[in-house]
Amino acid sequence: xxxxxxxxxxxLAASIGGGCATMSESECISADWREVGRNxxxxxxxxxxxxRHRDACGxxxxxxxxxxxxxxxxxxxxxxxxxxxxxxxxxxxxxxERVCPASSEPAFxxxxxxxxxLYEAMQNIVSVHGQMESAKARIRSLEDEIRKxxxxxxxxxxxxxxxxxxxxxxxxEIRKxxxxxxxxxxRRVVVVAEYMRAVERARNLGYPExxxxxxxx
Numbered sequence: 161x162x163x164x165x166x167x168x169x170x171x172l173a174a175s176i177g178g179g180c181a182t183m184s185e186s187e188c189i190s191a192d193w194r195e196v197g198r199n200x201x202x203x204x205x206x207x208x209x210x211x212r213h214r215d216a217c218g219x220x221x222x223x224x225x226x227x228x229x230x231x232x233x234x235x236x237x238x239x240x241x242x243x244x245x246x247x248x249x250x251x252x253x254x255x256x257e258r259v260c261p262a263s264s265e266p267a268f269x270x271x272x273x274x275x276x277x278l279y280e281a282m283q284n285i286v287s288v289h290g291q292m293e294s295a296k297a298r299i300r301s302l303e304d305e306i307r308k309x310x311x312x313x314x315x316x317x318x319x320x321x322x323x324x325x326x327x328x329x330x331x332x333e334i335r336k337x338x339x340x341x342x343x344x345x346x347r348r349v350v351v352v353a354e355y356m357r358a359v360e361r362a363r364n365l366g367y368p369e370x371x372x373x374x375x376x377x
Contacts, residue, residue, distance in 0.1 A: 182213050202239055203240070246275065247362070302333055
């Protein structure tokens, strides 16, 4: 058994190490480090990404060209650190690693915060709807159980058909769930209003967002 766990641990370590590698051997050998840096800049990655490339390629005796990488990264950040890029990063639920220089960060953040507000508002609506549907489904299930408990049924298989527990407990749970539904309906009004404000904010920045009736109704 001890030998088994030692092998499992080695396999886990190998899988974790492989998953952390940023580049394969062939990618390290053929790397255009200016292009690698540019792509990382376009993705809004921190400068520490170069260290990860260095660790990955060091396994194959290859050292990244730092100057080429940094030049490419700066070129990529010029494209990344814009209002449009910020908006879509936030709109898609992406994070921001504080990589933009002081000169372009305000524009990026203006777009990012607007996109992030819209993304979060939509997520909140989906979450509230999900909680409401879950509560309604539970109420339906409890009502079905109450009907079974109230029904006389066949004496021969009464124990098999009737659920465990008692009717009063189920009715108390239903009342609790109905109170939760009332609170969720109030919450839904709030999050829909937040969503509408987020849409308006995006439109004011020039992004033609449409109100999604499929998620607010």
